[in-house]
Amino acid sequence: MLERSLDVPLTVQFETHAGSASPGSDKGFGLVLDHSRRLKSLSIVGTMVVQRLIQDSVHPAPLLHTLVIGTVRRDYIVPSIVRLAVPNDLFSGHTPRLQHLYIVGMDISPSSPLLRNLSSLSLCLHPNSPRWTANELLTVLSQMPLLKSLELKNAVSITSGRLPSASLTVHLKYLECIRFAGRLISDSGYLLHRLTLPSTAHIHLSALAESSHDLLSPWPIIPPYAPTAAGGYPLIGLELSFESGFELVGIVYDKEKKIYHRVFSINIDLVNRHITSHEVASSLCNQIRIHDVRTIRLAVGDASDWAPALRKFPMVRTISVRGTTWYPVVQSLAASFLDESGSVELLCPHLHTLTFKWRGWHRSLNPSFFEGLAIALDTRRARGTDISELFIEGEKIPCDDLNALRTRKLPKEWCFV
Numbered sequence: 305m306l307e308r309s310l311d312v313p314l315t316v317q318f319e320t321h322a323g324s325a326s327p328g329s330d331k332g333f334g335l336v337l338d339h340s341r342r343l344k345s346l347s348i349v350g351t352m353v354v355q356r357l358i359q360d361s362v363h364p365a366p367l368l369h370t371l372v373i374g375t376v377r378r379d380y381i382v383p384s385i386v387r388l389a390v391p392n393d394l395f396s397g398h399t400p401r402l403q404h405l406y407i408v409g410m411d412i413s414p415s416s417p418l419l420r421n422l423s424s425l426s427l428c429l430h431p432n433s434p435r436w437t438a439n440e441l442l443t444v445l446s447q448m449p450l451l452k453s454l455e456l457k458n459a460v461s462i463t464s465g466r467l468p469s470a471s472l473t474v475h476l477k478y479l480e481c482i483r484f485a486g487r488l489i490s491d492s493g494y495l496l497h498r499l500t501l502p503s504t505a506h507i508h509l510s511a512l513a514e515s516s517h518d519l520l521s522p523w524p525i526i527p528p529y530a531p532t533a534a535g536g537y538p539l540i541g542l543e544l545s546f547e548s549g550f551e552l553v554g555i556v557y558d559k560e561k562k563i564y565h566r567v568f569s570i571n572i573d574l575v576n577r578h579i580t581s582h583e584v585a586s587s588l589c590n591q592i593r594i595h596d597v598r599t600i601r602l603a604v605g606d607a608s609d610w611a612p613a614l615r616k617f618p619m620v621r622t623i624s625v626r627g628t629t630w631y632p633v634v635q636s637l638a639a640s641f642l643d644e645s646g647s648v649e650l651l652c653p654h655l656h657t658l659t660f661k662w663r664g665w666h667r668s669l670n671p672s673f674f675e676g677l678a679i680a681l682d683t684r685r686a687r688g689t690d691i692s693e694l695f696i697e698g699e700k701i702p703c704d705d706l707n708a709l710r711t712r713k714l715p716k717e718w719c720f721v
Contacts, residue, residue: 374408
């Protein structure tokens with residue numbers, strides 16, 4: 305069939321599972337390699353077939369536009385036992401039209417000829433791969449001025465041990481999305497400190513935290529040129545989730561398209577569960593421009609103290625709470641603090657709407673919730689910072705009858721014995 309199709313460009317997908325490829329498929333893949341000059345798109349997944357590619361891809365691939373190489377599929381959590389590397393002489397180092405490169409579960413050298421003039425790059429390397437240095441990564445990116453999509457996992461270790469010395473600043477003015485998984489949040493901060501991105505770029509970061517020190521970064525996690533800055537749409541909403549690790553999502557409103565966008569996300573895998581909610585939220589929020597935030601969505605999980613985090617949102621008007629630990633939130637909304645002038649102030653003085661949505665996971669709601677909620681409403685009313693709209697599970701609750709609120713009973717489905 306390949307011989308009869310003459311010079312038609314080829315799109316080839318080849319995947320093997322555990323064990324070696326069958327004799328027939330092995331022969332077929334050999335024919336594909338013999339016609340590498342006609343390849344336009346090649347996707348190969350599986351240790352055995354990748355080994356065959358490494359050994360036998362000796363011919364140039366002048367038409368190759370998209371290349372996917374992986375010892376495992378991208379959605380596999382467990383890496384391959386065998387650690388393989390993409391050789392620098394793959395396709396004789398000649399892939400002049402390559403635009404999209406995806407490497408999964410393998411190694412690749414920053415000097416690889418494949419890493420030139422790409423529009424999308426995804427490096428999800430083997431967990432035991434040698435990490436690139438900051439300068440190596442930035443040098444590679446400087447050779448991709450038209451890059452639109454960048455994903456890095458297990459690819460680089462920037463700040464481990466010591467801070468990197470002065471380095472390049474790389475301008476990626478066409479970048480639309482960056483996904484970066486580093487061990488430390490400071491890795492993300494340093495990388496973004498050295499990249500100049502358009503204000504519309506979506507930023508997705510993830511890191512580990514074994515202690516509160518791991519949450520610190522000498523550089524802003526979301527840099528000044530991100531959509532939170534005056535040059536882009538202001539950050540008006542945040543989602544904070546403690547249901548599984550910690551996630552912080554930023555939201556902007558596009559006035560031209562009249563839609564909301566999630567413009568960045570930060571995921572922290574909490575290795576040490578003794579790190580408190582306010583440590584994580586406060587540390588990350590310190591590094592993001594949040595003064596204009598009007599809406600907060602909380603997925604509270606086991607979080608126990610929201611006052612330090614909520615204090616950072618003076619302009620918020622709407623708070624939505626999902627989960628079971630509602631009580632600490634209402635306690636925080638009744639709390640006061642001393643401002644810079646020494647005056648006593650309540651948290652979130654412009655709060656207008658408060659919403660609660662049940663999500664039980666077979667855990668009981670605190671039986672004092674309604675009493676605590678009534679205290680919070682009463683305290684805020686006395687200070688002239690009334691909450692005027694209250695919703696619980698979609699039901700609008702009157703805010704002016706505090707006695708009725710105190711005597712409300714928890715539904716049976718919210719109580720587990």
